[in-house]
Amino acid sequence: MAELDPGVRKITDRLDSVATRQPRWERILYWFGCFTALAMIVAFAEAADLTVISLCSRVS
Numbered sequence: 001m002a003e004l005d006p007g008v009r010k011i012t013d014r015l016d017s018v019a020t021r022q023p024r025w026e027r028i029l030y031w032f033g034c035f036t037a038l039a040m041i042v043a044f045a046e047a048a049d050l051t052v053i054s055l056c057s058r059v060s
Contacts, residue, residue, distance in 0.1 A: 045053055 041053075044050075
């Protein structure tokens, strides 16, 4: 590590550990948002007394 003091290594190791944990939290928050949106759709369908939700067919 370029012959730096051990104190510098200690600081950079802490920064590296934070950077490697960040993507994990981003994935957790992403999926939490997806599940929340799905729960809202299901709650709406139940409140509106819908029995079928079709995204592929047109309403005529």
